[in-house]
Amino acid sequence: MNRDITFGQYYPGDSFVHKMDPRMKLILVLVFITAVFLVKSLYSYIAIALFVIVAIWGSHVPAKSVLKSAKGILVVLILTASLNIFFYSGGERVLWHWWKISISVEGLFFALGMALRLIFLVLGSTLLTLTTTPMNLTDGMESLMKPLKAIRFPVHDVAIIMSIALRFIPILIEEVDKIMLAQKARGADFESGGLIKRARALLPVLIPLFVSAFRRADELALALDARCYNATPNRTKYKVLRFGWRDAAGGIVSVFLIGLIIAINYSFWGLFGITWTV
Amino acid sequence: MSIEVNHLSFTYSPGTPFAKKALDDVSFRVAEGETLGIIGSTGSGKSTLVQHLNGLLRLTSGSIRIYDIDLASKKPDLKRLRSTVGMLFQYPEYQLFEETVLKDVAFGPLNFGYAKEDAYELAAEAIRLVGLDLDAVKDKSPFELSGGEKRRAAIAGVLASKPRILVLDEPTAGLDPVGKREILNLVAELKTSFVKTVLMISHNMDEIAEHCSRVLILSGGRLIADGKPEDLFRNEEFFAGTGLRLPHTALIRNMLADRGIHLDGNTLSADALSKAILNVLGGKK
Known part of the structure; x- marks a missing residue:
């Protein structure tokens, strides 16, 4: 009956992204989310979009499946976009005005930017769950949260x-x-x-x-x-997570991406000569 | 005819890579008063078949007629169909939900449009019918009952709408031998007084042999045999190919025949078999 819950379902595969260490993928997603919120100018949007496209291409998951799982946020998307369009304050080039509501060119760009950010966020995080089995995902999280053991977090x-x-x-x-x-x-x-x-x-x-x-x-x-299960500290794992060259590559790409976005945002105005900002 | 099924086929998730043909051109008729056993290995289409009889699966090809209700019509009267065909699923005790047993049993009749007083009266009657002590259980929570009592309460929930046809999907699954016998005796009793026609899915050949007047055998979605149990269970070679096993009574009969002792007549029920054996023994003396 409710079989078509695709959001975040694992899509079996054998690609570069599938084979990456879940810990690296989790870190990458966190970096990606940060990058999405740092994005300000047109060029950085393009950089992010390229990154998403390359990641999807590298996962061998059909773009249709990825987009299908992003369909779920359509309502949220429309809602936030229309709120942003109508209630953006401080726009100078006003196109339409009524009572306290006005539509400005700046508002339109802002709404578009927000919508794009949301789409990137969902695409990035669904790619994680599409290419990582739930078991691997929890293994990765467990491994990343290990430092928390110091404060007796279970x-x-x-x-x-x-x-x-x-x-x-x-x-x-x-x-x-x-x-x-x-x-x-x-x-x-x-x-x-x-x-x-x-x-x-x-x-x-x-x-x-x-x-x-x-x-x-x-x-x-x-x-x-x-079966005498208990969460003793010395449990070993059947499949041990290993950090490989793919993960190193992913790490380098993510550092490069965030560096690029910061560079575009803050330092190289002159270089790119951008005046169109959101 | 109480049930007429013609050329029924059904495919799950058609047009996708997960498509699975569950029923393939199945046709049969059931006269009022029959007790029909449906057997077949797992995945043979038994459950798919009986879910059609209740309109739980939409007819996609073929036709089904239950009394005067035509399921192939555009908008069959599902409420009337479902009150005519009572359907008891596997582990029916997991469907209990109300605050009290009486309310739970009355859920069906209330849905089928009976007035409140009538529904509660039907519920009370059904609770008595399944052998529960009405005064003791009616105000109890269904979750306080024992396993066997829960199953009886769930059966009462199906009977309360006074179905003419009762469909049982493995009614004895998960019960101990005594519980099994009690439920089967209850079904036999209902058959003589309350419901007209009984259809029973079972993996237990002994139950089928003892209680059914006719047997359908499904294999890979096809109806491969339809006949009286005493005829079907005699054909050992045919059974070897179905992945099913013969009832114990038939096995004993065959073993005796291998040793040169031939029993006459229908010996499928344990009683009949022991009588026939005693007869042979008596004759030899």
């Missing part, structure tokens, strides 16, 4: 909780399908009526779902106990 527990949560999403979706069928057979109607009626109609699905989620949690806890 890094390993947080990581295992995260991977269990991710693992259970498809199981719970299947469960929802089953329960919905059973209640439909008893005459439940999920498709007609207004918003409130539909929300109420979901109660016979949600309650059994919660009950079964708790039951599964209990069973899983018992199964973990039965």
Whole structure:
């Protein structure tokens, strides 16, 4: 029923990006997000766009799949863009004015810039989840959060909780399908009526779902106990993360990218001669 | 005819790389009063087939008629269909959700448009019918019941809408031997008094042999056999190819035949088999 949840789903592959160390990818995404917020001028937008295009190309994930997962933010995108257009204050070249609302050329550019930033953010972070299995992702996070152990932060527990949560999403979706069928057979109607009626109609699905989620949690806890699982500090891993040449390359590219953007923003006005800024 | 299925085919996710043909040109008819067993290995299309009978899967090719309801029509009356065909899924106890057992059992009738008092009356009747103590359980939370009681309460939830056809998808899965026997006896009892026609999916050949008057065998989405259990279960070679095993009673009969002891008549139920064996033994003395 709800099978088309593509947002952030893993897209199996064997590409450069797939093979990178998840830790490097996580760092890269963080650097990328910072870079996106530093972006100010047209050239830096182009730099970011190029980076995104190269990254998608290097992942061998079809651009269609990447864009499809970004479709989810369309509503947010339209909302923020229109708010920015109508409520941008301080624009000088005003095109249209009514009461406290005015549309200016600066406002339009600002809205466009914001929208582009949002799109880049989503594309960058979905590329991470598209090319990294949830297991690898949590492994990477665990490894990156290791320094937090010094302040007694339960890094390993947080990581295992995260991977269990991710693992259970498809199981719970299947469960929802089953329960919905059973209640439909008893005459439940999920498709007609207004918003409130539909929300109420979901109660016979949600309650059994919660009950079964708790039951599964209990069973899983018992199964973990039965295998003497505990988060001892000396657990070894089946697959050890290794930092390779791809990661070094990724690191160099990211340093270069952020350096370039800072350079474009602050130092080389004269060099590029840009007057069009947002 | 209570059920008529003609040339039913169904494919999951058609037109995608995940497309999977689950049913392939299945046709059969069920007369009122039959107890029909549906068997087949995992993935043979049993569940897909019975979900069609209840309108849970939309008909895409072929036709289905249940009494006077034509499922091939543009807008079949799903509410009337679902109150006519009661459907009990695997592990039905996981569908319980209301505050009290009585309210939960009345969920079906209320959805099918009965007035509140009528719905509660039907619910009370269904609870008694499945052998639960009405006064003891009606105000209890369904989650306080024991496993077997929960399953009975869930069955009551299906029966409360007074279906003429009852479809059971592995009704005894996950129960202990006593619980299994109780549920099957309940189904047999319902069959004589309450519902007209019963369709039962099961992996347990002994249950099918003992309780069904007719058996459909599905394999890879195709209907490969349709007949009386005493005829079907006699053909050992045919069964070897289906990945299913014969019921124990038929196995014993065949083993005896290999040793030169031939039993007469229908010996599929344990009682009939033991009587036939005693007869042979008595005859020899």
